[in-house]
Amino acid sequence: MRARYYFEGEEHEELRTQARRFATAQIAPNATSWEEAEEFPRSLYPALANAGLMGVGYPEEFGGCGGDLGHTLAAAEEILLAGHSVGTIVGLSSHAIALPPILARGSEEQKRRFVSPVMSGEKISALGITEPSGGSDVAALQTKAVRDGDHYVVSGAKTFITSGTRADFVTTAVRTGGPGHGGISLLIIEKDTPGFFVSKKLKKTGWWASDTAELRFDNCRVPAENLIGPENSGFFAIVSNFVHERLYLAAQCVAIAQLAYQESVAYARNRSAFGKTLSRFQVTRHKLSDMATKIAAARALTGEVAMRAMAGEAVIAQAAMAKNAATDACSWVADQAVQIHGGYGYMRESIVERLYRDARLYAIGGGTREIMNEIISKTEAF
């Protein structure tokens, strides 16, 4: 079963060729060691940019490569399939959540200062929304920013921030106004700002090669020019990227499932038990068939919603459905992949063991499974 979305054409194929070449040469040989070391080298960012893969889906004006969501999903899938390291790709792509609010609501000056150097791989960006006290209820966030002359004085904490320990700046959600979503603003907080601390690099179930941090702001003085858009308009800037973010995560799930499936097919054809290969047992073949079917369904929904989003339709609930469908397919397929691999599937030396752990994140990050269902419920008005 080929890993292709229905919307893909020859230019996606060519893009996948480039992505595969990059990931095969630069990521795959190091996948296991980077995952075990819980870090990949910083030099991979400029290398990715040099291969023309960092800025896929971002405007050329600010150093991006042009293209649309479809190009982004195809390239990301191929890097994952050929690179074998989910942690590396999610670390490399924290800009997919950090930059869109700047591109959507930031000033030209902010785009030049913050978007361009990320596109060239020189700077690392992160998005800071979730707090130790809660992530799902974004409107209740507590990190405070008080205006003081030309600065905002920020105090509070963020947690589970992808690329947080290495980020040169964090697109940070803060409370500048009253309670609720109407009091939230987005501030770009740079690493060297006095009062900005990385308090912890967190240990995780999966996504090992990606660093995840707890950040602390202790009377951190942030220049007011780093405010994105008008004060108290941050919530809408955050929400405006939700469709793309969720489709991007859904596509990661599809890619992880596809990789787990491919590994399983190869293993089943090679491994023998009771005098024949595993693939000669009907039970195994049916298991693989079910895996293929679930992946095809998740891919079809993700692809359809992506096409609708590209055509300009409002697809908030559909994107939530795609994320949940892909999340479920991915977790199930990864679990079956471990089963087909037997004891080896439980060993850290196998790729599927890692994918099984990586898969667990997707029902939590980028909006939990339950929050997706809340969105669907509201839209369907049950």
Place this chain on the structure above:
Amino acid sequence: MKILVPVKRVPDPELKANIKDGKLDLSGAQWVVNTFDEYAVEAALRLTENADEGSRDGEVVVVTIGPDDAAVQLRSCLAMGADRAIHVASEDANLDSLLVAKTLKAVYDEEKPDMVLLGKQAVDGDTNQVGQMLAALLNLPQATFAASIELADDGKACVVSREVDAGVEFKKLPLPAVVTVDLRIVSPTSITNGITPESHEYADGPRYASLKGIMKAKKKPMDNKTMADLGVSGSPVVKELEVTLPEARAAGQIVESVEELVKKLSEEAKAL
């Protein structure tokens, strides 16, 4: 400077070859640009640009002789940065090295490039003949297995280095000439064109096609021709009789000591 780069599509060399009834089964093949031809495209692009300023200074024309689908590989080369393409229609089975060389001669006569830059061989048939035959047909100077190319005498000549058993051999060729390239040609400082500052270091290997390049490639000119258009006819003189896989290698052995190794080499392998 105008450079003609012939390219061939080959089945992805990373994938396993399937053989059915004494023939290669290519029904499930994934096609890619022959590795050495990709290097030739990269070298041609380096020869015709100012890499520091990112500007073009010359023309690179890629040509392939192959079936309709081979347009995909031509577009890959255009996406890397080649300026235009020529697609001469033919089925692979109707070709051999000499026919390809004759067709390329006809293209050369129409295009009159300053240089023909080819891969040293295609990684499917590994014949390593087309460049040499083409030079002979054109009666042009040739240098094969180029590891580096330097333009000289105001672009009227080039100096090619080749890695040979005894060391590195340098050849100076008046242009036009036929040059075939080896893998070193894509190392960071293998090309000197008098335009890109000599201090410039390329990333190792052929460049990646950017998404912008990929989109632009669709709008670049591609001429479609037949061999008849070019006045080339004839059938292959080389006939493929049968394709077989090399015999599976016997398992290796681990020996305990040098003495045992020497004994085995002399008594069993009869190699000493």
